[in-house]
Amino acid sequence: MNHSSQLGSERIGRLLVRMSAPAMVGLIVQAFYNLTDTIFVGRGVGSLAIAGIAISFPVQILVMALAQTFGIGAASIVSRSLGAGEPKRAQRALGNLFTLVILSSATIAILGSLYIDPLLRLFGATETILPYGQDYLRVILFGTPFFLFAMATNAVVRAEGNARVAMGTMIIAGLLNIVLDPLFIYGFHMGIRGAALATVLAQLTTVVYLVYYFVRGRSSLRTRMADLRLDRGIVWESFAVGIGSGLRNAAGSFTTIILNNTLAAYGGDIAIASFGVINRMIMFLVLPMFGIVQGLMPVVGFNYGAGQLDRARHAVRLSALVTTIMSFATTVILVAAPAFLLRIFTDDTALITMGVPATRVVVIAFPTVGVQVIAAGMYQALGRPLPAMVLALLRQVILLTPLIVVLPRFMDLPGVWASFPIADGLAALVTALMLIPALRALRDRQSHPNMEPSAKT
Numbered sequence: 001m002n003h004s005s006q007l008g009s010e011r012i013g014r015l016l017v018r019m020s021a022p023a024m025v026g027l028i029v030q031a032f033y034n035l036t037d038t039i040f041v042g043r044g045v046g047s048l049a050i051a052g053i054a055i056s057f058p059v060q061i062l063v064m065a066l067a068q069t070f071g072i073g074a075a076s077i078v079s080r081s082l083g084a085g086e087p088k089r090a091q092r093a094l095g096n097l098f099t100l101v102i103l104s105s106a107t108i109a110i111l112g113s114l115y116i117d118p119l120l121r122l123f124g125a126t127e128t129i130l131p132y133g134q135d136y137l138r139v140i141l142f143g144t145p146f147f148l149f150a151m152a153t154n155a156v157v158r159a160e161g162n163a164r165v166a167m168g169t170m171i172i173a174g175l176l177n178i179v180l181d182p183l184f185i186y187g188f189h190m191g192i193r194g195a196a197l198a199t200v201l202a203q204l205t206t207v208v209y210l211v212y213y214f215v216r217g218r219s220s221l222r223t224r225m226a227d228l229r230l231d232r233g234i235v236w237e238s239f240a241v242g243i244g245s246g247l248r249n250a251a252g253s254f255t256t257i258i259l260n261n262t263l264a265a266y267g268g269d270i271a272i273a274s275f276g277v278i279n280r281m282i283m284f285l286v287l288p289m290f291g292i293v294q295g296l297m298p299v300v301g302f303n304y305g306a307g308q309l310d311r312a313r314h315a316v317r318l319s320a321l322v323t324t325i326m327s328f329a330t331t332v333i334l335v336a337a338p339a340f341l342l343r344i345f346t347d348d349t350a351l352i353t354m355g356v357p358a359t360r361v362v363v364i365a366f367p368t369v370g371v372q373v374i375a376a377g378m379y380q381a382l383g384r385p386l387p388a389m390v391l392a393l394l395r396q397v398i399l400l401t402p403l404i405v406v407l408p409r410f411m412d413l414p415g416v417w418a419s420f421p422i423a424d425g426l427a428a429l430v431t432a433l434m435l436i437p438a439l440r441a442l443r444d445r446q447s448h449p450n451m452e453p454s455a456k457t
Helices: 012-044 047-083 087-114 116-122 130-142 144-159 163-187 191-215 232-266 269-305 309-336 338-345 349-362 366-381 385-411 413-446
Strands: none
Touching (some): 012 047, 012 269, 012 309, 012 338, 047 087, 047 116, 047 130, 047 191, 047 232, 047 366, 087 116, 087 130, 116 130, 130 191, 144 269, 163 191, 163 269, 232 413, 269 309, 269 349, 309 338, 309 366, 309 413, 338 349
């Protein structure tokens, strides 16, 4: 079945709802799992276990970075190629994606297992947190191939216009996680290892579902064995286009390492655990915005490839408005009721006392984040790696990381929390200076037929 034909003809507002709503539902389920996972661990094992998960998070972010680099890069090629009437090129991109996923995930799993202790210490693990990080990360590394495959191929499923299947994979993983977590943590008394095992088994189920989707012909793409052979042009374009998202996540891993070490130095174990909970709350409220981005990208990519630039521009503007409203609502919720939300995760008085003012400071400039994620997604969908890379690195590497290092020297622990709104505000300014001219360029190019883009641009 061809799911891509409506990307170039359906009304933009309705199309964005159709493409984004399934992604949002899937991400909300995933976010809800992240919350319940932290609640089960916090109440069943303790605050140090939450810190153990937070310390292990850079490895998961790195896996996510590779998945998004290859997945979003391949998805951009697929959507632009389908829009330009080049299905064979789209099929080669999918086959190359499978090969890249297998090679990279095996490398991470092997190297991570060999150097797990040095990695955790690098990530900021103290002697009290280290055993929890070891138990959790060993199991997570075993499931790296499943996680990377599921996340990367999901982007291609969305790129061909089948958002409901992409939603289904996330719902399956999220709901299975929620069911298995209490069973392994409490029923089998596996503690933090049980939480990790639940995650791995849920991702394995997702992989089985996706393999069935491609093998049984539910996809409009037909990948042959020959497509698995790496094509230098496809690999390079996938990497160049997807590196923006990949770097954003890799930068998140780097920033998390700096952040955890800084929190350990200025606030100790409780500060690491506090931010672990704050970060989970933010992710729960923010992930639906990325559902908008996921729905936007195939719309922009297809219409850009088809030369319908006015539709691509309209989709970007509408999505930016919606995500700005969502990011503002996130700020209101977290500023208004941080104590209530923190108590859901833990009864630890020290964590709650530290977390309440920290939450309010961290999210105060969050209303600007919506436009930032839309701008980055737009450049990736257009196949323009340089501006996508700049936006990916801007907030976390160029702005946030130096602030985390410098401000605590003058402000102690509050300087860590203050780094976030300052970085958000500055990143929003730069994003606006890049996005507005880009939208004008799309408008101007639409009126000049000789400047129509190709799928390979």
